[in-house]
Amino acid sequence: MKKERILIVGVELSTDTINIDNSMDELEELVNAAMGKVIERIVQRRDSIDPAYFIGRGKAKEIKNFCEELDIDTVVFNDELSGAQLRNLEKIIDIKIIDRTNLILDIFANRASSKEGKLQVKLAQLKYRLPRLVGFRDYLSREGGGIGTRGPGEQKLETDRRHILREITNIEKALKEAEKTRDMKRKKRKDSNLPIVALVGYTNAGKSTLLNKIINMNEEQNESKQVFVYDMLFATLDTSLRRGKLPNGQVFLITDTVGFVSKLPTHLIEAFKGTLEEVRFADLIIHVVDGSNEDLDIQIQTTMEILKELKVLDKPIITVFNKMDKVNKDNLLFDSKYIDDKIFISSRNGTNLEQLLQLIQDKLPIKYKDVVLRIPYNNQHLVNYFLENYNIDNIEYKEEGTEIKLNINLTDYVNYKEYIIEI
Template sequence: MSERERVILIGCQTQKESDDTFLTSLNELRALADTVNAEIVDVFTQKREKIHNALYIGTGKVEEIKQYIEENEIELAIMNGELSPSQIRNLNKHWDISVIDRTQLILDIFAMRANTKEGKLQVELAQLEYLLPRLHGQGRALSRLGGGIGTRGPGETKLETDRRHIQSRINDIKKQLKQVVKQRSQYRERRKKNSAFQISIVGYTNAGKSTLFNRLTNSVSFEEDKLFATLDPMTRRLHLSSGFQALISDTVGFIQDLPTTLVAAFRSTLEEVLEADFILHVVDASNDRAIEQEKTVYSILEDLGAEKIPMLTVYNKADLLSEEFTPYSSPNAVISAKNSDDLQRLLQKIESTLKEEWNQYKVAVPKDEGTLLHRLKQETMVQDEHFDEEQEQYLVDGYADPNSPIYNEMKKRANENE
């Protein structure tokens, strides 16, 4: 947007929430607002026993903020929580400005960032499902979808029509997404048949995943120092020093308390992680909340059913560390994705970590079986290879994924030769 929207952030801390957790959540809201280029004029907080049913915050605080809004030409209030339709409606009436909650702000960012057909469909689905119960008496809030902070959504005309029209659109999107998910599933099956080893880069949003992905693969995935810079999964080929080749995917960043509507809408994107043979978990080591963010990612991976996939934790942004850093997880690598020596160390660490997961093999390959030799070099980690002139065969030592087709072929061959 050309002119920055003047915004206030509002958070309510309940008795159940620690100061630490509340502050982290508020800082994250600030980062989200910064991602859409909002001008944050002020931040209001309140401690309450529980959230106010009708207004989210207390009546006294509502009046105090109303006066501030009028005196400072505030255009938008962003609430640090998910508001009910009636809470948004009541705050709209009191303040006479647009009021959005944390969920809609994330939806706005997702709408800005989605590039592929699947990403756009998922965003629109999440937006419509979020807005459907909020239709009644919501002219001002709904009109934001025609031109609010960063929104590239379905458009206000569509949303101001009746519920039946929106429900019909939701059903249509779900049908289209099923087809897209089916195509993605067929693509993954094809990759599996082609013996492709899958590595997924996961991590908290803004941990530097896309930067690492770009440096490792020399590609141009979108990288920016803002939250949710990447929404659409990208896949490229990765060459390790042993000659082993894998496919590596960049994925959407995780965040604390990601709204359930978004988790559901982005399920097929997140499911890409389930197909991985190996996970690179990128953590922003310079962030004060690095361990909490790390734990959030572990929790989401567990929810997805991906916690048993072998993993290497990559503590990124080492160049920004001012004191000695103690890793929380192992195996790990502490690097800066912008340092080429660090990247080489990381590639070696990936190899050494995989060796611990894989099986060692020794195989004799007749000289006329060049195709098998070539496959061994690409699909396994060859450690040693020499030609036995007397037997006219290559003797190859290396490590292979015990679940790979080529390892099963070698086992079969070994059994036949016994």
């Protein structure tokens, strides 16, 4: 399939703290993830944003000429445009105009696979597009579709606002039902007393690769339990939950979450809050950082700001610098104010993964005791529970029942204290 030819546009303000070249590089990666091809980039340096055109009117005319010369299909702006700015730019440039937010929403619409994920993306798209219908109407009426047009579809966006608002209400109701189901599953996980570890971090930092490596260290897992991995922004969207094992044999649950990116649209953070809330119920957070990325400091800051918004900074956090097979850790530059416990690994090569599991075990708020349990033969389902969730140091079948020696967490220690015969 022929890729859309894309011109990307950014504005560098005198007050900006983010390097514009790196931000534009990320925008180009987003275009690649949306299956487009960046032909050229334009950056304008300004003291402030033009309220009518975002860039200057003269620069908009210059971009129109560029588009004609380079046979450009779509212009993508590196910031969110208002409905008026979108409409005014379309009038001058006269081709499809989308912004960074719409581009990310488009990628999410293409990648979401679960029913809930699709609903979340559709909700975010509708809320984003509702105040911009006038600006969108022009290019959505043209044939071809392409980047920025996935999701609700042209007919939906051409209908009146009341219809769209009604659809938003229906989606929100459906998501509330999905939330009830998620709450029930979460309660079952909580009742299992298994510690929960959440992977968070920038998109493409290697979270899914790390998740696969950890579950592969548990011999009971197989390839069907692995999650999709691809070297691309937002390769995976839906939350994955798998089982891993700590060095002491304790089984734990590890969950992957949607990756973050700078200027992550507010609509998406809001829409995916249900999914991101999994982080709130975790006992420990693993913040995965791409150690080979030049902007790792910005990525760390972006992730920590989102974690702050989710109100989870009080949880124990391990910062994992991944992809260390590509870089010398002595050359890493980052602001340590966000970092307490850290470790340097390579998920791809398996470097320091056992040390990471030990660190997870040490930092989990759930503590353990060495005990011997005697389970009566009429309660053998408890034996199965301990065999499934712990490394058993020793098991003997005595006249009074099955005796198991293991390292037990304090919750189970309290729940099954009556069976403890030795500490």
